[in-house]
Amino acid sequence: MKVSRFEDxxxxRESRILVGEIYRTFNASKDFGFKDQIQRAAVSVMNNITEGFKRQSNKEFIRFLYISRASCGEVRSMLYVAKDLKYIDITxxxxxxGKALKISISIYNTHKINRELRS
Known part of the structure; x- marks a missing residue:
């Protein structure tokens, strides 16, 4: 299947869903610094996928996938902080x-598949 739009x-799409869940989960948080940071990291995941895709260059796409994956790691790390500070429950x-980890693995697989197709 040929992908012609980043929305494909x-x-x-999974990153977009995670952004919505992060925003809804921390919407009422009074820790504005924390809330801002985790929301920005989540948005960075999907936006870097988009930016890399739109660069129309395999090398640039891969570079932005690495950045996106790092932002996904930041979201996961901040979720530990949220749990430890009891901003969220264990569930x-x-x-x-789990969703962030799945996205991180998907980003890695997208990079791997993209690299193999271009080799």
């Missing part, structure tokens, strides 16, 4: 962390 990428943590 499953990993981008919410496991749900969001």
């Amino acid at each position: 990428l499953v990993v981008w 919410t943590f496991e749900n969001l962390h």
Whole structure:
């Protein structure tokens, strides 16, 4: 299947869902610094996938996938902080962390597949 738009990428669609869940989960948080940081990291995941895709260069796409994956790691790390500070319960943590981990793996697989197709 040929992907002609970033919206066709499953990993981008999964990232978009995670952004919505992160925003809804921390919407009422009074820790504005924390809330801002985790929301920005989540948005960075999907936006870097988009930016890399739109660069129309395999090398640039791969570079932005690395950045996106790092942002996904930041989201996962911040979820530990949220759990430790009791901003979220264990069920919410496991749900969001699991989704972020799945996205991270998908980003890696997208990079790997893209590299193999271009070799």
